[in-house]
Amino acid sequence: MSDIIGITMGDPAGVGPEISVKALGEMSAADRARTLIYGNRATLEAAKAAVGADVDLEGRVVDLPIEGAPLPWGQLSPVAGDAAYRFIEKAVRDAQAGRIGCIVTAPINKEALNAAGHHYDGHTGLLRSLTGAEAAYMVLASDRLKVIHVTTHVSLKDAIGRANKDRILATIRAGHAHLRRIGYDNPRIAVAGINPHCGENGLFGTEDDLEIGPAVAAAHAEGMDVQGPISADTVFHRAYSGAFDLVVAQYHDQGHIPVKLVAFDTAVNVSVELPIDRTSVDHGTAFDIAGKGIADHGNMNSAIAYARKLVAGKRT
Incomplete structure (x- = not known):
């Protein structure tokens, strides 16, 4: 299994090229030798100039053409959206072939992606399509708070409808397997309620009693250390304080808001249940500062x- 990390450069007009170059420049020689950037060489050279990086890109770039590259910084365009798609597609094919061990994605612009005719809600839907995966779950991981989502890029109304027993149980299983893979022998999992105070025995809604509770009971019967539903206004604080290793959030903002509050610059987006491994930055293309050399690559x-942790886990 390859130990090479493949960074997809993201939207060529955003900050992805800059943060990719900055990260490559700070690596040890050994780590740099185990890293490829899937992108456009001319754009990456322009990013080097913007950030003042002194890093040799020779042999470290899977160079894919972009007409007119480097494109103007900070300008949304279908040309950039199509390029971002092609970077990801090439990295996925190389990951499937075993040439790289994990994909790390820099940010794409969903509007540009769709303007180019690639109709996806973001990276996760695109990766599911490219790999033929039946399901994929989003984990936001930080040192003290990790969250997996039952639903992500759907309306709140649709999210409530999709939070059924089977989907919640599948999410618990996915989160449990992922934490075991990264070193937790018996992960402690909390499942957030969906209604205020978990519905107060049906006073504020019945979903917690009819869908979440049975899913938790089924997971517990399978031997997992799971508690819930626990009211969302307390469960994230309890997890952050050390009571749980993972929280199952029912919808996008329920999980994203607490993680971004406590780990805005360090949380990592991880795709779980895909046939390939993928991690990502948890921020956007930042068109307003692209090309200025000030994007934070932390x-x-x-x-x-x-x-690299995931790749190491594959080899052990």
């Missing part, structure tokens, strides 16, 4: 470190 460093 989150990219965290995503790369998590990727």
Whole structure:
């Protein structure tokens, strides 16, 4: 199994090229030799100039063409959206072939992606399509708080409808397996309720009693250390304080808000249940500062470190 990390450069007009170059420049020689950037060489050279990086890109770039590269920084375009798609597609094919061990994705712009005719809600949907995966779950991971989501990029109304027993149980299983893989022998999992105070015995809704409770009971019967539903206004604080290793959030903002509050610059987005491994920065393309050389690459460093942990787990 390859120990090479493949960074996809993201939208060529965003900060992805800059944070990729910065991260590569700070690596040890050994780590740099185990890293490839899937992107466009001309754009990456422009990013080097923008950030003042002194790093040799020779042999470290899987160079894919972009008409007119380097494109203007900070400008949304279908050309950039199509390029971002092609970087990911090439990295996925190499991961499937075993040429790289994990993909680390820099940010893409969903509007540009769709303008180019690639109709996905973001990286996760795109990766599911490219790999043929039946399901994929989003984990936001930080040192003291880790969250996995039952639903992500759907409306709140649709999220409530999708939070059924089977889907919640599958999410618990996915989170349990992922934590075991990264070193937790018996992960302590909490499942957040979906209604205020978990519905107060049906006073504020019945989903907690009819869907979440039975899913937790089924997971417990399978031998997992799971508690819930626990009211969302307390469960994240309890997990952050050390009571739980993972929280199952029912919808996008329920999980994202607490993680971004406590680990905005360091949390890593991890795709679970795909046939390939993928981690990502947890921020956007930041068109407003692209090309200015000021984008913070700390989150990219965290995503790369998590990727190396996953690759090491494959080999043990």
